[in-house]
Structure formats: C-alpha cells, structure tokens
Amino acid sequence: MNKITNNKAWFLVLPVFFIVAISAIIPLMTVVNYSVQDIFDPQTRFFVGTEWFEQVLADRRLHDALIRQIVYTMSVLFIEVPLGIAVALTLPRNGWGVSASMVLLALPLLIPWNVVGTIWQIFGRADIGLGGYVINLMGIDYNYAQNPMDAWLTVLVMDVWHWTSLIVLLCYAGLRSIPDAYYQAAKIDGASRWAVFRFIQLPKMQSVLVIGVLLRFMDSFMIYTEPFVLTGGGPGNATTFLSQFLTRMAVGQFDLGPAAAFSLVYFLIILLVCWVFYTVVMNAGKQGEQ
C-alpha cells in the first residue's frame, strides 16, 4: 500500500495542540520555572539549578510525609480492592436487589469530598458523633483529635467508606459481562468455588480492576480535602500527607521554589508508578500467547 504524504494534515493537530498547551503544558512550565529559579518578582530572579530539588529531597519532614503517604496508599489499596471484589461477588445478579444495591453503593461517590470530611469529623466525635460515642461506650478510648493512631485509622476508614463503592461498581460491571455458560462449564468441569474465582471471574475482572487500582492509587496518593477537613493533618503530623505538606510549603510558608521542585517530583512519582504498574500487568497477561 502506498502512503499518501500530506504535510498539511499536521495543521489538523493544531487545535488539540493549543488546548493541551494552555491546559497542561504552560501551567506546568510555570512550575518548572519556579523549580529552577529563585523568583522574588518578575524582574528579580536568579537561576539556582538543582538547589531546590536537593533541598527538598533532603528534607526529613518530607521523608516522613512520603513514608506516611506510601503506607496510607498501600493500606487503602489492600483494603479497598479485596473488599470491593468481595462485595461485588455477593451482589445480586438480577431482581430488584440490583437497583437497590446500585443506588446504595453510588451514594458515597456522589458526596462532595469536603462534605465527606465534615460528615466523618462529626460522626467520629466522642461527644456528639454517633460513631465516636458508640466506640467509647464499648470501653475503647477513642479520640481522633488527640490520638495519632485514632486519627490515622479514622482517615483510612473514611476513605474505605468513600471509595470502596468505586471498586465494587467496576468489578460488578466486569462480573456481569461473564456469560452463564462459563459458570455452567465450570460446574461440569468440577471446579471449586475458588477455581471459579481464580480462572473465570478474576481474569474477566482484570481490565476493570487495573483501571480501579490506578484510579485509587492516584486519588489516594493525592488525597487532600478529606484529611484537611477531618484532622487538618494532625494531631502533630500524623495525618499530614504529601499534598497537604506541599500546600503548607507553598501557601503557608510561601516557599515557592522548593514547593515547585517538590510538585515536579510528586508528579513524576505518580506517573512512574502508574506506568510501571500498567506495563507490568498488561505484559503479564500477554505472556506465552505466542
């Protein structure tokens, strides 16, 4: 086949180029600008090279926040993904129960993030919140405003409450696409319940699960609003995650240079993890096909 060469076709890409430039590249370049310069005002600025990066990467408080963030995100994934799959497996496949459970599951997803924070802030309080009151009534000394562990667990439970539904809905969609014949064949082949899950349900859910895990990774790695409303990052720094640390640096202390340098690092971490995860999962599926 002969390819037609028409360089004018490149002009058709221009609108997209402009939109992407304005929406993503130019704002990002601002960050890059700030990350390599010390800017006092548009006339007074000095090129500092990698100084901000070195400073930020050596910051112990940032190390702590990063570790906290990684532990938090891993916990979120390790709880939400298996829980989401488990719930999806138990949902009804037909009848009125389907719509009822869909509505119930979708509810947390429809609540604005800062409202979620507020709900849990009140719910967890020992004096006026139902949750906090009941826990204290059971003899457990629970106070998320004072005890770092309590605060951390509360943020975690809040995230599980808020976002497990997303995994459930995605998995449910994957499960619904499996024809009945697969289950019947498995029965006839004498497959155990575990084998049905392992060899039929899980492979069919794989693609939606990849999306689910990526979304939950990115979202939880960038979590800001809910802990900000719930605990304000405290007590101490117990629930100060990366984005909150960044905000404090940029808006609170007005250290724009280090903040910009860290923004880039932050962005690259997320990009890298997503890319590695996606590539590994997709290649694992293809292995041995040929």
Added chain:
Amino acid sequence: MARIDLKSLAHSYFPDPKTDEDYALRRMEHVWEDGGAYALLGPSGCGKTTLLNIISGLLTPSHGQVLFDGKDVTQLAPEERNIAQVFQFPVIYDTMTVYDNLAFPLRNRGIDEKRVDARVREIAGMLDLTGKLKQKARGLGADEKQTISLGRGLVRDDVSAILFDEPLTVIDPHLKWVLRRKLKEIHNKLRPTMVYVTHDQVEALTFADKVVVMYGGKVVQLGTPQELFENPAHTFVGYFIGSPGMNIMDCKIDDGAAWVDGQRIGLSDRHLEAISKQSGKIELGIRPEFLTLETGTDTKGPGGDGSGVEVNITKVEDLGQFKIATTRFGASEIKVKLGEDEQVTGQSGVLRFAPEWTKLYADSQLVA
C-alpha cells in the same frame, strides 16, 4: 458410559403450571441406549436446550426423573452426575494454556498427573492440538477455542454421557465438517453416549444414530434418519426434515379416496381403515421424492380413479444433481423432486402419488 432414562419427565419455568403452554417441556418417556449417538433436533425455542440442561443437571426438572443406568440422578448436581457438556460458544479458561485447559476437568477430580498427562496428550492428538499445548488459550481463534471446549468434554473417559449444545455454531463451514467427522470418529472409537443438540438437520442426520425431533416442548419422533425420512410421525417432522420438506395438504376423506381442492387422490385400504377411526383435522402428506410428474406426450392423462392429478407447473429449479418442480392445483402448492435428466415440457402435467408413500395425518399425528 450410561443408559439414560427419562421417566415421565416434564419441566415448567413457572411455579404453578396449568395449561400445556406453561410447560417448556411436555411430559415424555424415553430410554436412550448406552453408547448411542443421539441428536436433539428442532427449531429455536422447542425445548431442546432445556432438555439437555436437565440431563446435565444444570436444571432440575419440575416433574419426573432422570436415571443414569437405572440410578436416579434427578436431584444431583452436574459434577456429581459425571457428565461432560460442550456449549454453543467456546468456554475456555483464558489465563491457562491449552494443556491446562484440557487437564482442568481431570485435575479438579484429583487424578494423578501421570494419568492426566496421558489423557491430555491423547485427546490433543485426536483434535490436532498437540502443537498448541503450550500456548495461552486466549490468543486462539474461535474455532480453536471451540476445539478446546470439545477436548475438555472428551478428556474424561469415565463420563456417563457427553452433551453438545449446538457446538459448531461459531465454526467455519469447512471446519464444521471436519469437526463433525472427528466427533463421529471418536464416537466409533470410544462409544460414549452422546447427545447432540442442533437445529441443523444435516448436522443431526450425519452425526446421530438416532434423531430426536422436538417441536413445541414435545418429542414428536425418535428414530433413525431413515425412519424420519420415510415415516414422519408428525407433520412437523415431515416438513422439517428433507430438502425440500414434505408436501402437506388439507384433505377430506370421502368415497374411498382423499379429496384435495376437489381433486381425487387414491388411497389404499390400509389408509382408509385407519382414518375411519379418526376425527379432527385431516392432512395428506407426501415427500417430493415420491411424486412423479408426467408432462408433454408422456402423460397418460389424469385418470378419474384418483391415480393422477392435473397440475400447473409454476417453476422448475435445476439444482445440479436434481431438479425441483413447483406445481399448483387449487390452493395447494406441491414440490416435486425430479432426476437431473428428467425433462419438463409445457405449463401443465399430471402428478402421480405413490400410494405406499402417501401419509395421512389427523391433528398433525401420523395415522397411516
């Protein structure tokens, strides 16, 4: 391998069936012999898949029993019945290799790896899958996937029966033929009891020793392909089997003969005696193969005794090895199968009915 008995079996998807229409499967009584190859033939929605699922245990019948070798298995789950089933669309385990797919039913039953390996290789050899054993199943084409499904059905040598639910629907016409030959070969070699659901008469007639024709939730005839052809027990069998199907005409019995649109068609004493005891809607049926058409100077005239009927010839199709003439008298259209050398001249002719192949039906059931 097992003999399958269906004892007063019936099934309704409604909890409280009242009329016959509520039943997906009307009451039936059948014995399917051990080692037989049976085809369940019928149009869509006639209950063949329901019957198959009842035999495999995916569905528990609302009435009656299923026996394997005399043992009641009605309430047993599919895995306890020791049965294999191949579905309409390929069911394969995507993440496994072809080898693991074939080994799956054996491994689930705790059979030792040496025996598994021997069986898998034997079946793979029969189905030409040996070269693909190490491949992941998901990368294969639809026909190869379906071959694997067939293989999973055949891999256990202790099954009571192997059930096929229109297994060749997704297969290319050429491969269809190859796979059908292969199934037949395997049947001749291993003699398992096989039940094969299809709506394709060619498939049914080439595959099976015995064909079970179903219509409207009922088994209307169970017989060898020859019986179905020569002696259709129901007008549906006559019409559904054969190409073209049986000519069926409304008729009246009077004066020792059948009358179709005012034309007399002679009957034998056997016909007359049997039909005299019957009431209801009477129909006359004859296969296109058993009619002769006389045209031009050959014709000896209709003969008022009912040995011939004058017809108009509306169409003659030459299909290579034979011709099909469409003829008409009154409101009846009758197809006649002619040899490739037979000449048709003119627009009219005389149709002769072979009395021994003329069938009478009362309310669609064969009378004589």
